[in-house]
Amino acid sequence: MAKGTKKQDGSLPNGGLLPESNDTTVGLKQNLGLLSGTAMIVGTMIGSGIFISPKGVLEGTGSVALSLIIWTMCGLLATMGALSYAELGTAIPESGGEHAYLMYTYRPMSKTLGQIPAFLYIWVGIFIIRPTMFAVISLALGTYVVKPFFPMCEYPDLAVKIVTIVAMLIITFINAFSVKIATMVQNFFTFAKLIAIAMIIIGGIIKIAMGNIDYIGEGFEDTRQDPSLIAIAFYNGLWSFDGWNNLNFVTEELKRPEKNLPRSIMIGIPLVTVCYVLTNIGYFSVMSKEEILLSHAVAVTWGDRVLGVMSWSIPVFVAMSCFGAANGILFSTARLCYTASRAGHLPQILSYIHIRRLTPVPSILFTALVSIILIIPGDIDTLIDFYSFCAWIVYGGTVATLLVLRRTKRDIERPYKVPIFIPILVVIISCYLVISPIIQSPRIQFLYAFLFILSGLFVYVPVIHYKKHPPFMGKLTLMLQKLLEVVPSKKD
Structure with missing residues (x-):
């Protein structure tokens, strides 16, 4: 039986079902234009970071001036990284971001070993990097919602986590219900968070x-x-800029990606950089270094000092900002799971699409579940350090892939081509950000992250290389298809 053909009962060989129509598959639609693309970058980047990271940057730098320089340099590094990703995204116009680029670059080199970099990225991405982003931003939302109710004392951690999980479930429902509504939410909350800034x-x-x-x-x-x-200060600052690569995860849903991807980057990231530097200047206009270091919610303290009776508006706008950023993270992360599943690196059910709503419901639910699990034992500072260490291993490795493609795929069409010195600088800085904290100030979370990355090899060999799957996967896939009303997707 050919792959993807139906049995007499209408099921796929692996236990899945096909829709009853002439078209056997469905796919994602191109719903994102330049405005929506820019809003996704700005909306995802301006989330929780600028409202919680000033404390972390100041701890690492010790001075007002150096902290402002670090914020500016973080914006410059994010821009260079994003422009490098823009070349990859326009030359390889597939959703999935790093996973798609690593597969395209290394799989042709070796059928056996070529998939390992892409799989290890997925292994780290779906269990650490992307869910941690969703978790930290949602935790910040919960913190800013709960904090005003406890102005003179420490807020209860349980209350923050309950509010956080409720918000995550609402965002999950929106993304599973409609791509159009999810992008409308993204656009609206982008303007709302710019008001707060x-x-x-x-x-x-x-x-x-x-x-x-x-x-x-x-x-x-x-x-x-x-x-x-200084490296830890960069971690906190770069956390605030994270999201600069989110548009690369949804390239297949972007109209005219060869033009709109680099344009969205060139508009969005400089705008965010200017906003962040000026916002920090705004904090320092009324708050000392010592007060910022003691504050768990810097923007709330600023509002109490400046806005008087209108101070309540800051927590509201910050919560809206975090909501919009978390929405963008879930939207893009679900597409990562979707494309990795299509490539055979995750269970096939994660590449299925809702038959009517055309949303990747299984991958959305999977991402939300992993993120909620991280919320339960985690705190913001630990999660940021854990995330940043893993993220810059990935970012440096992916940008290095661009350099490899310049030599191995010189003839592929590149609608946008970044100057070569930019990716080289990004790779060098990535090495510094990963190695410096390990040498100068080793932390146990760095060891955990490194061991977790290596553990992916123990999954790759039996599951991907030898294709040994649990015997119950077919029945589980069929059950989830019926429950979630999803069908296999097509790749245009």
């Missing part, structure tokens, strides 16, 4: 104009010299 920027400018320059005037006072602490 604008309030802090304008309020800060007014305070500075009134003469509040004591804290900003400290300059490089108390600057730290430890390179590992």
